[in-house]
Amino acid sequence: MISGKRILFAAAAALATTGPVLAQDTLKIGHISVSSGFLKSVGEPSNVAVDIAVQEINEAGGINGKPIELFRYDTGSDPKQAAVAARTLAKDDEVLAIVGPFSSGEANVALNDAERLKVLMLPTSSSAPGLTDGKTYGWRLTEDEKKQFGRLLAAMKEKGLPMETAEIVYVSDEVVANGAGTKLYPALLAEAGVEVGDPIPVQWKTFDMSAQVAKIVQSNPDFVAVAALPEHASKLIAELNRQGYEGRVIGSQIFADPNVLELFGPEGEGTLLVAGFWKGRTEASQKFNDAFVAEAEARGIHKLGAHHSDAQAYDTVYLVKQLMEAAGTTGDPDKLEEERQALVDGMEGIRFSGILADDICFDGHDAELPGYVIEIKDGEWTKFAEAPADSCE
Structure with missing residues (x-):
């Protein structure tokens, strides 16, 4: 221990x-x-x-x-x-x-x-x-994952991005990633009218994701929703690129770290995520x-x-x-x-x-914060959209 x-x-x-x-x-x-x-x-x-x-x-x-x-x-x-x-x-x-x-x-x-x-x-x-x-x-x-991921999906819809089909990959032995991948993402994607397959689990010690990615490439969804910390997300993106996947990768706050610009490299171009801070x-x-x-x-x-x-x-x-x-x-x-x-x-x-x-302000015991949808574009951390904080009741 x-x-x-x-x-x-x-x-x-x-x-x-x-x-x-x-x-x-x-x-x-x-x-x-x-x-x-x-x-x-x-x-x-x-x-x-x-x-x-x-x-x-x-x-x-x-x-x-x-x-x-x-x-x-x-x-x-x-x-x-x-x-x-x-x-x-x-x-x-x-x-x-x-x-x-x-x-x-x-x-x-x-x-x-x-x-x-x-x-x-x-x-x-x-x-x-x-x-x-x-x-x-x-x-x-x-700000909780549900609200922020919902803001990301709303921004994608407003910008007219393809979002008819999706696959979900999540780290099963991390609390937030597991909850996002098995409950939060499926519910919000269904609510947004996105057809999604069964969530695909990986463990945080997993190094070889080729089998999981092969399933994704076969279904060829419009995007892949990833619930993982930056290092695990980078492994997945690299494998998706190696197997020729050409759709987008999206994620909520879990890997919203500016360091993903280096971790993901050129393969991360077009990735969308949502963060609670804009410098x-x-x-x-x-x-x-x-x-x-x-x-x-x-x-x-x-x-x-x-x-x-x-x-x-x-x-x-x-x-x-x-x-x-x-x-x-x-x-x-x-x-x-x-x-x-x-x-x-x-x-x-x-x-x-x-x-x-x-x-x-605080709604219940949680703060109401803004959300910033970030796109990796030309190798930079760019603002794709933003949502103001909700009011408190």
Whole structure:
């Protein structure tokens, strides 16, 4: 079993002091992250985004005059370790709120611990529909796969692209990919009037996809809907190209990473996907993107741009800052339960503006965010269409 790892992180400006640091001199925030395991390539960059936000806030004077002290726990991509992380951060480290976990599989487990421990938990990339249903302490600054994939299909229809037939390929042992490939994609494609075959499963360790692709080439659909992380999507696209498939590949947020430009290469031309972040939306969005790419490179992480999960992680830290400022959080250990509850109470009816969007509201416990349909065109990450955020009821 992959074991988790507990790390204490504090931006350099956070704990600059000539004397001992007392607990009440900082505001303690937990971060359940991914720095190892099969989600490392997509999850580790989010650590960079969180660290940038923490450093910016601390260098600007912190929150209510106190720096953030960040406690990080690496799950190793193991949902069971996400639960251990939640318990460790809440009980041992006595954090006021938890940023993360990263994935839907991890969040599906850890959110139950947040409910029991009565601590605010804000997953940073989990997009499986319904994860926060019935939860009191779980909220997401993310947009679910159903809405975003629906926006992609609507954009294809509006642009008049061929979409009479399709095939679906999904990674069976990854929670979001499995749910998208077996339930979400088939339902939305049927609703859009697309004739689709039985979803074709692959496992994340699969290297040879020739048999699966042979079935697709034989049916020759207008497009192939892929539910997979970037590396697995790239293998599939390469094999489709090798066997002569000439239709499009599409996908939802799961492989919406700018690095797919290099991963897919020329074979990825025409691929359509949907993302929740557009770097050129505002000056602040572009500034974050540039700072993120530079800091990631400095840490040996090659990024062509920020993934929307990175932007969501960054904005989540600022959302916690807004909550703490409004609640007058002090970090006093004797007020831990009271101050934790005040942060949760502060989420009700909150409006937040960040690099993702302006005046973000929450429908239930999930944020309403815009969607950007991206096309790989001439080897570039280009905007094919966009959809504004839905209003909250």
